[in-house]
Structure formats: C-alpha cells, structure tokens
Amino acid sequence: MLLKIFIKILESWGRYFRINFLGFCQDFGASGVFVLRTIFGLFGFRYLINQIYAVGVLSLIIIAVSGLFIGFVLGLQGFYTLSRFGADQFLGQLLALSITRELGPVVTALLFAGRAGSALTSEIGLMKTTEQLSSMSMMGVDPLRRVIAPRFWAGVISMPLLTLIFSAVAILGGYFVTVHWLGVNAGSFWSNMQASVNFRDDVLNGLIKSLVFGFVVTWISVYQGYTCHPTSQGIAIATTKTVVYSSLAILGLDFFLTALMFGK
Amino acid sequence: MKSELNAEDPVVVLKDVVFSRGEKLIFKGINLSIQPGKITAIMGPSGTGKTTLLQLMGGLLTPSSGEVKVLGNTVADLSRGDLFSLRQRMGLLFQSGALFTDMTVFENVAFALREHTQLPESMIRDIVLMKLQAVGLRGARNLYPSELSGGMARRVALARAVALDPEILMYDEPFTGQDPISMGVLIKLIKTLNQAMGLTSIIVSHDVHEVCSIADDVFILSDGLIIAHGTPEEILKDPDPKTRQFMLGEPDGPVAFDYPAPDLYFDFDLKDKT
Numbered sequence: 001m002l003l004k005i006f007i008k009i010l011e012s013w014g015r016y017f018r019i020n021f022l023g024f025c026q027d028f029g030a031s032g033v034f035v036l037r038t039i040f041g042l043f044g045f046r047y048l049i050n051q052i053y054a055v056g057v058l059s060l061i062i063i064a065v066s067g068l069f070i071g072f073v074l075g076l077q078g079f080y081t082l083s084r085f086g087a088d089q090f091l092g093q094l095l096a097l098s099i100t101r102e103l104g105p106v107v108t109a110l111l112f113a114g115r116a117g118s119a120l121t122s123e124i125g126l127m128k129t130t131e132q133l134s135s136m137s138m139m140g141v142d143p144l145r146r147v148i149a150p151r152f153w154a155g156v157i158s159m160p161l162l163t164l165i166f167s168a169v170a171i172l173g174g175y176f177v178t179v180h181w182l183g184v185n186a187g188s189f190w191s192n193m194q195a196s197v198n199f200r201d202d203v204l205n206g207l208i209k210s211l212v213f214g215f216v217v218t219w220i221s222v223y224q225g226y227t228c229h230p231t232s233q234g235i236a237i238a239t240t241k242t243v244v245y246s247s248l249a250i251l252g253l254d255f256f257l258t259a260l261m262f263g264k
Numbered sequence: 265m266k267s268e269l270n271a272e273d274p275v276v277v278l279k280d281v282v283f284s285r286g287e288k289l290i291f292k293g294i295n296l297s298i299q300p301g302k303i304t305a306i307m308g309p310s311g312t313g314k315t316t317l318l319q320l321m322g323g324l325l326t327p328s329s330g331e332v333k334v335l336g337n338t339v340a341d342l343s344r345g346d347l348f349s350l351r352q353r354m355g356l357l358f359q360s361g362a363l364f365t366d367m368t369v370f371e372n373v374a375f376a377l378r379e380h381t382q383l384p385e386s387m388i389r390d391i392v393l394m395k396l397q398a399v400g401l402r403g404a405r406n407l408y409p410s411e412l413s414g415g416m417a418r419r420v421a422l423a424r425a426v427a428l429d430p431e432i433l434m435y436d437e438p439f440t441g442q443d444p445i446s447m448g449v450l451i452k453l454i455k456t457l458n459q460a461m462g463l464t465s466i467i468v469s470h471d472v473h474e475v476c477s478i479a480d481d482v483f484i485l486s487d488g489l490i491i492a493h494g495t496p497e498e499i500l501k502d503p504d505p506k507t508r509q510f511m512l513g514e515p516d517g518p519v520a521f522d523y524p525a526p527d528l529y530f531d532f533d534l535k536d537k538t
Contacts (some may be wrong), residue, residue, distance in 0.1 A: 135362035135421075138322050139376045139428070140352035142344070146379070 031223045034144070038152050038222070048157075051150045053083035055116040055218075056158030060165065062115050063108060067166040071095070071173025077173075078183045088184050092193030095174040099196065100206045101262070104167035106254050109213035113160060113246035117221035120151055121242040124225025125235040133226075150220050155221070159214025160207050166208070167213060177262045212253060217246045266349050269370075273336070275300050275464045276321055277433055278427050281330035283313070283320060290316055290486035293330070298481075303465040304497075305475040308485035309510060309519060314379050315359065317485070318434050321466070335431065352380055354432040355425030361417035361442070363409040363424070369396070372406040373424045380428060394425040396517040400449065414441045419450070426457060432464045433457070439471040451455070451478055472511055484510060486519065 074095055082088045113200075123148065127133050133143045178184040197203065221242045228238035274297035283291040286320050290313040298304045301329050307398055308314055319325045320332050323339040332339045337350055354355075373392045375381060396402040399419040409417055418438065425433060435454065439447055458465045471473050475482070476496035484492040484499065484507050492499055492507045507515030525531070 130365070131358050131360055131362035132364055134319075135323055135356070137324065137348070137350055137381070138354075138356040141379045142347045142348055160281050175282075221388070233291075242374075258317075 003146075003229060018102070020022050030227075031219070033127075034223055034226065035152075035219050037144050038149045043145055043147035043149050047146070047150035047154055050159055051154035055112075055120065055151065055154045056162060059112060059115045059158070059162060062111055063162050063166050064169050066107065066111055067104075069170035070107060071099070071170035072177045074098065074103075074170070075174035075177035075182070079178055079184065083182075088178070088182075089188035090192055091174070091178045091184055091189075092189040093196040095171055095178075096193045096197045097202060099167050099170045099174075100202045101169065102254070102258070103207075104163050104170065105206050105209040105213060108163045109159065109209060109217055109250045110247055112155075112162060112214075113217045113250065114173070114242055116158075117217050117242050117246050118154065118229045118239045119230070120155070120218070120221040121225040121239045122235055124148070124222060125228040125238050127229075128226065128228060129230040129232070129235065143226075148226060152218050152222050155218025156211070156214045159217070160210045163207065163210035201261075208261075209254065209257050210216040212257065213250050216253065220245050220249065265434075272300070272314055274298055274309050275335055276466070276511040277331075277333040278317075278320070279333070281320065281327045281332060283316065283325065283327045285316075290488055291327075291405055294485075294488075294490055295401060296483055296490055296493070298466060300464050301458075301462060302480040303454065303467065304481045304483070305467045305469060305479035306483045306485055307468075307470055307472065307475060307510070309471065312485045312490070313409065314470075314485060315436050318436055318468055319464070321434065322354065324353065352428055352433065352537055353375075355428070355430040356434045357418070357421050357425045357436060357438060359436045361409070361414070365409050367408075368405065368441040369409070369412070370403065370408050372409070372420060372429050376428050390435060391427065392423075395427055396420075398426075399423045399453065405516060415443060415446050417453055418442070421444070422450075422453070426461070429461060430463070432466065433470070435464045436468050437470075438467065439469055439474050447474065472513070486510070 004081045058073065075091065078091050078094045079088055082090060082094065124133075133147065136146065175186075177187065179186045179189055224238040224242045224245075228234045276296075276298040278294050278296050281294040282289075294317070296306075304474055306314055306317060316325065320327055321334060323332075323334075323338075326340050334350060335353060337346070339347065339350075342350060363369075364375065365377065370392055373395055373482045374388050377388050377391060381388075391523070393402055393405070396405060398445055399422055401416060401419055401423065404412065404416065404420070408421070410419065418441070422438075438450060438454070442450055451474055454465060454467070457463055467475060467479065476499075479496055481492060482492075482499045483490050485507055492502050492504060494502070499507065502508065502511070508514070509519050515521055528534075
C-alpha cells in the first residue's frame with residue numbers, strides 16, 4: 001500500500017518533470033533555432049521600414065506620455081526627499097542617473113512589451129490560425145524570412161530609439177516640475193547633471209540594456225505568435241505569455257546587466 | 265534537389281506512409297502514385313485526413329514513417345531551401361483560401377511573382393490580370409479579402425496558386441461553399457487549367473458527383489488506408505461495401521455516421537433496455 005502511494009508520487013513527479021522541465025528545454029532549444037534562422041534571414045528593406053513604423057512609431061505616444069509623467073513624479077519625490085537635506089540642487093543628477101541607467105530602459109521595455117509585443121504575437125498568431133503562414137510557405141516563400149525577420153529586426157532597432165526618447169522626455173518632465181514649479185535653480189539643475197552623467201558609463205550602458213531588452217522582448221513576441229495553438233484561445237494564451245514572459249525577462253535581465261555594468 | 269523525372273513517371277509517390285497526430289493514428293500505411301497530366305481525386309468521409317495528405321505532399325508535415333516523393337524528390341530529405349524551391353513548382357489551394365488579409369486581391373496574386381521573379385511591374389500587372397480574368401475577378405482587383413465572399417476568396421486563391429504556373433496543383437475541398445454557377449465555372453476551370461497548362465491536378469473532396477465528372481483517377485480513403493483506386497466508372501461499380509456506401513451516400517453501412525459514443529441507455533440514464 002505504502003509502496004503503491006510512493007510509486008504514484010514518483011510517477012506524478014516524473015510526469016511533472018517531463019512536461020515542465022523537459023518541455024521547457026525543448027521549447028528553449030526550438031526558439032533558439034528559430035531566432036538564428038530569423039537573424040540570418042534576408043528580406044527587403046521596405047518591409048523593415050513598414051514594421052519599424054508599426055512597432056516603433058506607433059508606440060511613440062505611449063512612450064512619450066509615460067516618460068513625461070515618470071519625470072514629473074520623480075521630480076516631485078526627489079524634491080521632497082532632497083530638500084529636507086537642502087540638497088535640491090542635486091535633483092538634476094538624481095533624475096538623469098536614475099532615468100538613463102534604469103527607468104528609461106526598463107519602463108520603455110515593459111511598455112513596449114505591452115504595446116508592440118502583444119500586437120506582434122496576436123498578428124502572427126492570427127496569420128497562423130488563418131493559414132496565411134502555411135499558404136506563404138506553400139508558395140515557396142519562407143515566413144521566417146518574409147514575416148518574422150522584418151518584425152524581429154524592427155523591434156531590436158526601435159527599442160533603443162524609444163528608450164532615448166523616453167529618457168529625454170522624462171528628464172524634461174522632471175525639469176519642468178522641479179525648476180518651474182518647485183523653484184529649484186535651473187543652473188544647478190543642468191550643471192550638476194552635466195557634471196555627473198558620463199556618456200559611456202550611463203547613457204551607453206542604458207542603451208546596451210535597451211538593445212538586450214529589445215532583442216529578448218521581440219524574440220519572445222514573434223516566437224509565441226509563430227508557435228501558438230491555432231485557435232482563438234491559443235492566440236489569447238500566447239499574447240498573455242508574451243507580456244508575462246517579457247516582463248519577467250526584462251526585470252530579471254536588468255538585475256544581471258546592472259550587476260555586470262555597475263556592480264563592484 | 266537534383267533528381268528530374270521522365271515524362272511518364274508519377275509526379276507524386278507515397279510509399280507506406282504512416283502519420284499520427286498525438287496519440288491518434290491518422291494514416292496506417294498509405295500507398296499511392298499520381299500520374300502526370302491527369303486529374304486525380306482523393307475522396308473519403310470527413311475526418312479521414314484528406315487535408316493532412318495534401319500537407320504531407322507539400323512538406324508542411326513530415327510522415328512518422330514511410331516516404332513521400334514529389335517530382336522525384338524525397339520531401340523529408342530536402343534542406344529547407346530546397347523544400348522552398350520545390351514548392352515553387354507546386355500550388356496548394358487552401359480550403360479557406362488563406363489570402364493575405366493585409367493585401368488587396370491584386371497584391372495577393374502578385375505576391376509569388378514579386379518574391380520569386382525579377383519581372384518588371386508592367387509584366388507582373390499583365391500576368392496578374394490574366395490570372396484574375398481566368399477566375400472572373402479582374403474587376404475585384406482592388407478589394408481586400410475581407411470584402412470578398414467565401415466563394416470569391418477561393419477563386420482569388422486559385423488565381424494566386426497558378427500565378428507561378430506550377431507543375432502540380434492541389435485543391436483542398438474546392439467545391440464546398442460554391443453556388444451552382446461558380447461551381448460549374450470552377451469545374452470547367454479546373455479541367456481547362458489541367459489541359460491548357462499541362463498541370464497535374466490533385467483534388468481532395470467529398471463531392472462525389474462533381475469530382476467524378478472531371479477526375480481521371482480516383483482514390484478512396486477510409487480509416488487511414490486507401491480502400492479503392494480506379495477510374496470514376498470503376499469506383500462507382502466497386503462492390504466493396506465501404507466504397508459503395510460512400511459513393512452512393514447511404515446512411516447505413518460499414519462506415520459509421522455516429523462518432524463513437526457510450527451506450528444511449530447509459531447517457532440518458534435509462535434503467536433497462538425494455
């Protein structure tokens with residue numbers, strides 16, 4: 001009796017291991033092959049421009065508005081704390097460093113996953129469900145090259161540019177709140193910022209982060225769409241997975257990248 | 265992709281093809297060969313895997329065991345690039361049409377030409393309009409797929425499938441959802457295309473009368489096996505009860521209409537069978 005229960009438990013563990021862990025390994029390997037094929041797939045320049053418009057340009061508004069408000073809030077909170085110590089002239093430094101190093105890349109990537117990543121997944125998923133991808137490959141055109149690759153590269157290219165825009169808008173937002181509303185001296189705001197921000201250490205590292213995030217988020221998005229179960233529920237699950245996996249990957253990778261770049 | 269065929273060799277050969285989807289065995293060993301220049305029909309009840317058979321021929325699926333040879337090439341052995349160039353020589357008309365929804369009818373038909381040829385735009389325009397004229401939709405060139413009826417979408421898909429003048433054309437249920445007029449036109453079209461372009465046509469369908477009116481060769485598929493093969497006349501005279509039931513559309517016979525289910529008495533909670 002006890003042995004039977006023991007075997008049952010062992011069996012269910014085995015099944016759990018097989019489905020979850022081995023399934024994950026298999027998925028991960030398949031997505032690796034997938035992204036390699038995508039990276040080296042040649043495609044027309046025109047398709048890339050179309051996709052940069054769809055994933056990049058159309059994400060501009062949400063990125064800019066979010067950046068502005070994050071700048072506002074950071075300015076307010078920073079002023080509240082720093083002014084207690086009479087250090088409010090260092091607000092420029094606080095804003096610029098926190099935004100270029102962390103908030104810019106991370107928040108842009110999270111917003112990008114929600115706005116563009118989910119759209120990519122559901123678009124590709126629906127193309128799969130309606131057999132458009134199959135009909136394309138039956139015409140001798142590789143969908144990885146014609147559909148996936150331009151979207152993938154558009155994401156990788158758009159993300160650093162969006163991050164730059166986000167950071168610039170957020171710093172401007174912080175500037176308006178702190179200088180024009182709370183009365184911080186404009187000269188000390190900008191000069192402290194200039195003195196403390198290093199292009200290579202801060203701005204460039206932030207851009208490298210955003211490039212990594214762009215790669216990972218777009219990879220997850222197109223892979224989830226390409227491998228989704230071809231039903232309406234399957235698309236819904238794939239879209240959810242895109243946002244969840246992307247967010248987790250962004251936050252996890254951010255820790256490692258920060259440790260690599262800024263850790264001692 | 266080197267091997268070429270002689271004129272009389274079969275263009276598609278399936279040898280002992282076994283295929284299963286998950287736990288379910290769909291094909292238990294299919295053997296068939298498709299002769300060049302003919303219209304071959306593959307018929308069978310719904311759910312016997314007729315569409316799957318076409319996907320195996322097109323290399324969209326790989327058999328669990330056995331061999332699929334198309335135009336002399338073993339599909340499973342081809343590299344990715346060779347498989348895509350082989351597919352340029354065959355066309356598949358999907359049941360749903362599978363048109364690209366973000367392109368107009370014109371762009372859909374022009375798609376393969378633009379991808380695979382370096383033809384000037386003016387020539388592409390002429391070819392596309394000729395193909396659309398053949399299916400009677402030259403006037404619909406600027407419509408989007410969402411503005412087409414199901415039957416029209418299928419005809420656009422047909423124009424798109426023949427855009428590159430393939431050697432093999434596969435039709436997946438071309439007659440479902442067509443009104444009597446377009447049905448008549450379509451039947452004539454398939455026949456004409458086959459003769460005029462020297463195509464080999466493979467039709468997967470369960471519309472017995474329409475198919476028998478144009479097919480040269482018929483295979484009947486049931487329970488994962490080919491149960492009959494011959495000209496339409498031979499098939500109609502086939503004494504095998506399964507074939508007879510299918511060809512004559514009889515409700516009772518060896519092929520069950522009902523999906524396997526528990527006993528009626530059990531499902532409706534009846535106490536005894538009296």
